[in-house]
Each structure stands twice: as structure tokens, then as C-alpha cells.
Amino acid sequence: MKVEHLDGVTFGSVVTEIDLETLNNEEWDELYELWIERALLIFPEAFLSPEGQDEFAKRFGDLEFPRAALSNIGKDGKVHHQDDDEVVKSLRGNEGWHHDSTYMPVQAKGAVFTAEIVPSSGAATGWADMRAAYDELDPEIRDRISNLNAYHSLYYSQGRAGNLPDKQNDDGTYNLYGYHDMEVSLRPLVKVHPVTGRPNLLIGRHAHDIVGMGQEESTKLLDDLNDWACQAPRTYHHQWTVGDAVVWDNRRLQHRGTPFDMTEPRRMWHTRIAGEPSSELAINHQDDAIPSDLVERHPTGTWAC
DSSP, X not given: OEEEEOTTSSXXXXXXXXXTXXXXXXXXXHXXXXXXXHSEEEETTOOOOHHHHHHHHHTTSOEEEEEEEEESBOTTSOBOOOTTOHHHHHHHHTTSOBOTTTTSSBOOOEEEEEEEEOOSSOOOEEEEEHHXXXXXXXXXXXXXXXXXXXXXXXXXXXXXXXXXOSOOOTTSOOSSTTOOOSOOEEEESEEEOTTTOOEEEOOSTTEEOOTTSOHHHHHHHHXXXXXXXXXXXXXXXXXOXXXXXXXXXXXXXXXXXXOOOTTSOOEEEEEEEOOOHHHHBOTTOTTOOOOGGGGGOOOTTOOOO
């Protein structure tokens, strides 16, 4: 196994000379420790099989959901590109910085992401290091936010961006993953990583309405934190090559998609690693369970992140 740390950023490593589908115990232990240390591992042209992608993800924990397409290509082969298209709306929403599944009762631990079809330009995926952002905060701001909590909602983030679906279900939800009718998840602005014990910011596009703060003040604080946190050298954007695979720590890193010409097809595959309730359960969901039908609520060809 060969490891090269990303230059000029606070996280991330490129790993080569390794077969992710035939890892022995020693290789896995080394890889896991590297993941905890670096938060993002990139495997150029790994060409994971569908089964291999899910099995690799399972090494990190249970799955929130198995390998699913994140794509503008429908099951019928149609390339979705119109701005008012439901698939396009979901993909556009993912262009905002976020942690996966903070709008669910249990935040995701991480994800394995692979590239099958990439457009001729654009469509990089970015990650931002929220541990480094917390470490570098002005002490006064750090003190101000240390005990603050904010709600996280996909309705909020997609609505604010103008990307809510057009058709509601009878219960006021939508037939897409993440649009649930449970209590809106409440999470701290400062999260302690369950393995390293180090704090990081927990913010992103899904966060809103800080408890005890007016809406205008809350929105400004969250926007200011996001804008400041997601800057170099705390960010890295990966330009995909067919066959590339990555795995990231969703507890520490935010991520986002970036624009591309949606008249061109793009198909990525996303396996989401479930968070452990002991550390990832929302403050106000201590006694809740996730309804089993939620993993079926997704549009053709894409998932909300």
C-alpha cells in the first residue's frame, strides 16, 4: 500500500497499490487508522464492483443504505437537465456544503463514493475539514457557539435553495429519501468525534434556527461560519476519473457537489455508512427509531445528501 497525503490541505490522502476487495486484516487495520487520521481516502481507478463497494463500506460499519446511483441518468436512460426537473433539483441542492443525513435521527458515519460515468468537465466533489475550522476559530466565536444547538432539515435546505419537489404526499412529505414527518433533528454546533475525542463544527446547508436565537441572527451566524470554514487550506476538490473511489468521515468533513453541464450524463454510486446512535443520534431523538420505509423514499436516479 502506497500513501501520499494531499498537498496544501489539512486532511486527505491518496492510496494506491491496494485491492479494496481483497484486504487482509493487517491492510484493513492500517487503512482504518489512516482514515481516522486523514478523514478522506482517495483510491484512483479502483474500479470497485457493485458488491465490492458495499462490502468495503461494511468494513466501516452498518449501512444506512446500500449502493445507489447519484446521477442525472434515469432508469429509462433519459438524461435529466432541465432546471425544473426533480432529479436536477436534488442534484443542485447537493452543491451546498453539508454533512450527510444530519436531517435524519442518526447522522451518517461516512460514505463510499465511486465514479462510473463522468462529464467532460466540472462535477468535482469538494470536502471541507470542520476539525481544522474549529481549531482555527477566533476564541470569542468558539466560546459563543460552544453550547449552541441548531435544527437540521432537508425541507429547509432544499426550500431555501428553491429546490423542493413539486408534489407533496398526503401527509405533507415527499416520496424522496430524507423528507420525513418525524421531529426535526436538533444537533450541537460543536461535535466531539467519538474516536479521536477532538471537536469540530457541525454546520452545513441543513442547519437552521439556532435554539434561543432569532431567525435573522441565526441565519447570519450559520452562513458566516460556513463561509469561513469552507475555505482553503481546509478544502479539497477532487476531479473524477472513471473508476475512482473515495471514502470519507462524515462526522468530521462537510462535502458538496459542483456544477457541470447536465446535458451530459453523469453516474456516481454512493454507499452510505450508518452512524452509531451512541454518538450520532440527534439530541431530540433519543427514544426514536427510523421507519424502515424511509430508505425507499428516493427519486429515480438520485439521492438527497
